[in-house]
Amino acid sequence: MLAIETSDNDRVGAVLYRDVDNNEVRVRARAIVVACGAVETPRLLLNSADRHAQNGLANESGQVGRNFMETIFWRSSALHPEPLGSHRGIPADGICWDYNKPDAIDDVIGGCRFNTSTGEVGLVGPINYARRIVGGWGRQHKQRMREMFGRVIAVGAVGESLPNADSRIDLDPEARDEHGISRARIHSHLDDMALRRLSFMWRQMPGNPRGQWC
DSSP states (O other): OOEEEEOTTSSEEEEEEEOTTOOEEEEOOSOOOOOOHHHHHHHHHHHTOOSSOTTOTTOTTSOTTOSOOOEEEEEEEEEOSSOOOTTSSOSOOOEEOTTOSTTSSTTOSSOOEEEEOTTTTTOSSHHHHHHHTOOOOHHHHHHHHHHHTTOEEEEEEEEEOOOOTTSEEEEEEEEEOTTSOEEEEEEOOOOHHHHHHHHHHHHTSTTSTTOOOO
8 A cells, every 4th residue: 555645625535556566556435444453554644645634644633643552561481390281282271360450450540461371482392491491411401301391380461551642653754665655663652550560460470579370
């Protein structure tokens, strides 16, 4: 997609794109649905600036791309003293919703959820154990692999950030794609609420002296 054209009657006139032969194509329609995702939608609208929409299409308020909402993650892993067989099963086979209510965390609006994350931290196979968990070489290394394999316990937490004006999508002033169209640029800002949410996630994790995962 190259841009959306406007017309003199304050309506969308056409959509511009390039086909497989790199020819520019203009398509007119009675209605156009813009559904390119949280990054590409504002990129398209901002790149569609013309004499009818000098700051970008539908951007009279200056809010296109603003208040970009991100997902916050935390992952913690530790070695358990006993074999768990943690290399078996699907990557996330259990979810804790205890803290997912809007008022579940003190001084934080909105909650978070916890899940097993051994697969997500990349510790489901012997090669990763050999490279990241067990040191040494030769017979000693092989013996330690037998002892340690399947003992990693990993917990992940996921929470949503609230809208804030400092997290936004705009156009990169220099980077362009193969069609010469400005690429999207992501500005990511963790405000106090997001930091408090992350701090709560961390405090529940195994390995933390105060951790008490549900």
